Amino acid sequence: MFHILWYLIIGLLAxxxxxxxxxxxxxxxxxxxxxxxxxxxGGGVSHIIFRARNERYHPAGLIFSTLGAILILFVxxxxxxxxxxx
Numbered sequence: 001m002f003h004i005l006w007y008l009i010i011g012l013l014a015x016x017x018x019x020x021x022x023x024x025x026x027x028x029x030x031x032x033x034x035x036x037x038x039x040x041x042g043g044g045v046s047h048i049i050f051r052a053r054n055e056r057y058h059p060a061g062l063i064f065s066t067l068g069a070i071l072i073l074f075v076x077x078x079x080x081x082x083x084x085x086x
Contacts, residue, residue: 010065011035018069022077025085034083038069 012028015035019026026034042064076083 007036007039008032010062011039013062014038014065014069017066018073021070022073024073024083026083027085030084034069034072035065038067038072039065040068041071042066042068 012032012035015026015031015033015038018034018038019031042061045068046061046064073083075081
């Protein structure tokens with residue numbers, strides 16, 4: 001149960017950092033969703049680069065979560081996709 005809460009906290013922090021870097025206005029819920037999706041993306045990339053010892057899918061941590069969320073916001077900006085602001 002605590003790992004789900006930890007994913008949400010890291011997702012919220014990663015979303016807050018990434019939306020402040022990219023100057024995007026999102027609600028708290030969408031900020032958390034952005035951070036969790038960024039964590040999945042960052043975790044996938046870090047899993048490809050740095051292999052885990054036990055071959056399980058591991059969370060990205062705050063740095064790769066933030067980089068994944070920034071990448072998502074950058075792609076949305078380039079493709080002119082508008083995220084919900086409310």
